[in-house]
Amino acid sequence: METVTVGLLGAGGIIKGCHLPGLRRIPGVRLLAVADPAPGKAQEIADSAGIPHAFTEPERLMEMEDLDAVVIATPNIAHPPLVHAAAERKLHVLSEKPLALDPGTADRMVVAAEAAGIVHMTAFTYRFVPSMRWMAHRIANGEIGAPHHFRSQRFQDYGDKHRGWRMVKEICGSGELADMMSHRIDYSHMLIGPMAGLFGKVKNLLPERRGEDGSPLPSDVDDWAALIVEFESGCTGVFESSKGVAGYGQGLKSHDFVEVNGTDGSLKYYLHQPTTLWYAKPNGMYEAQPVPEEFLKLPGSPRDPREGDPGQTFRWDQAWEFISAIRENRPASPSLADGARVQAVLDAALRSSEEGRWISF
Numbered sequence: 534m535e536t537v538t539v540g541l542l543g544a545g546g547i548i549k550g551c552h553l554p555g556l557r558r559i560p561g562v563r564l565l566a567v568a569d570p571a572p573g574k575a576q577e578i579a580d581s582a583g584i585p586h587a588f589t590e591p592e593r594l595m596e597m598e599d600l601d602a603v604v605i606a607t608p609n610i611a612h613p614p615l616v617h618a619a620a621e622r623k624l625h626v627l628s629e630k631p632l633a634l635d636p637g638t639a640d641r642m643v644v645a646a647e648a649a650g651i652v653h654m655t656a657f658t659y660r661f662v663p664s665m666r667w668m669a670h671r672i673a674n675g676e677i678g679a680p681h682h683f684r685s686q687r688f689q690d691y692g693d694k695h696r697g698w699r700m701v702k703e704i705c706g707s708g709e710l711a712d713m714m715s716h717r718i719d720y721s722h723m724l725i726g727p728m729a730g731l732f733g734k735v736k737n738l739l740p741e742r743r744g745e746d747g748s749p750l751p752s753d754v755d756d757w758a759a760l761i762v763e764f765e766s767g768c769t770g771v772f773e774s775s776k777g778v779a780g781y782g783q784g785l786k787s788h789d790f791v792e793v794n795g796t797d798g799s800l801k802y803y804l805h806q807p808t809t810l811w812y813a814k815p816n817g818m819y820e821a822q823p824v825p826e827e828f829l830k831l832p833g834s835p836r837d838p839r840e841g842d843p844g845q846t847f848r849w850d851q852a853w854e855f856i857s858a859i860r861e862n863r864p865a866s867p868s869l870a871d872g873a874r875v876q877a878v879l880d881a882a883l884r885s886s887e888e889g890r891w892i893s894f
């Protein structure tokens with residue numbers, strides 16, 4: 534089995550909860566270095582995971598001789614320069630979402646990665662939820678006929694708690710839209726196809742949030758976002774996402790719902806029940822169906838689908854897709870192009886909200 538040597542850029546929450554456990558489970562993956570400018574953070578991860586090198590300068594990691602690939606898991610503004618640096622060095626790249634702060638920058642990232650001939654991937658992690666994979670398979674197989682409605686809701690209750698860099702527009706691009714709805718836009722591209730046009734609305738509910746010490750901190754991004762969409766196929770789409778919905782909690786157990794209604798039936802999914810899918814025939818009522826064994830993990834994934842909380846562990850299959858694509862010398866899915874396609878929708882949603890008009894693609 535080919536050894537793949539990987540460097541980690543960023544030592545924050547998603548590296549710890551998703552990328553590191555995923556990569557560490559794959560035989561032949563060698564984690565060489567981790568870099569994070571925040572003092573002590575890279576070293577802490579290196580010590581806990583037995584990674585030989587820790588840097589506070591990302592450039593030093595990029596300059597290492599032996600690297601094959603990097604994972605970029607920094608605040609959004611740092612994704613583009615790091616993807617370009619990886620492409621220049623011909624390092625395969627898995628970048629967190631959203632790829633960039635604007636669509637032109639995201640498109641240039643795709644061009645650079647393609648020109649470099651590297652394997653490139655966007656971390657739309659929720660594509661790896663077992664019930665979402667089964668849903669995509671069943672829709673592609675025509676089991677619910679032609680989809681005519683797509684619906685997505687992402688509701689969490691953050692109260693007035695601060696959101697760190699996620700509430701600073703010049704670092705994150707947008708708030709709830711980029712943070713949560715980007716994944717749901719990607720679901721819709723995967724399940725239904727490209728969008729023809731949209732009407733978007735975003736709203737900042739709290740211009741000040743409460744810092745760790747209780748002091749007020751400014752927030753200049755949206756906490757709520759909604760889209761009304763028409764897909765090229767004629768299917769309609771309605772998306773709503775908010776951090777201000779009392780009653781739904783936060784994180785893995787909060788409300789993430791996707792439903793597709795077609796001419797021959799409906800399917801719906803909830804993130805907090807990742808091994809169950811709901812199916813209804815025309816004129817029937819929804820029934821819960823357990824996800825079959827072959828969809829509980831990606832083919833060949835070293836992950837035991839019965840290990841840990843299934844609402845967390847599905848994420849580890851993302852690393853398996855990235856490393857498998859490198860070893861098999863094939864494109865990874867979802868690619869940076871999928872990330873750029875979502876970036877165009879984020880931009881259209883913000884413009885539509887600001888200008889109060891329908892935007893066609």
Ligand SMILES: NC(=O)c1ccc[n+]([C@@H]2O[C@H](COP(=O)([O-])OP(=O)(O)OC[C@H]3O[C@@H](n4cnc5c(N)ncnc54)[C@H](O)[C@@H]3O)[C@@H](O)[C@H]2O)c1
Pocket residue numbers: 542543544545546547548568569570571574591606607608609611629630631656657658659697712
């Ligand atoms: N795919 C998912 O499900 C998912 C979930 C959570 C976060 N994310 C994305 O992952 C990214 C990171 O989120 P997080 O929650 O881990 O944030 P975080 O704030 O916990 O960690 C980010 C880390 O990056 C470091 N950093 C900043 N600039 C850097 C640079 N140039 N090079 C290396 N490190 C740098 C910061 O010091 C920080 O430690 C964001 O883009 C976010 O949208 C994705």
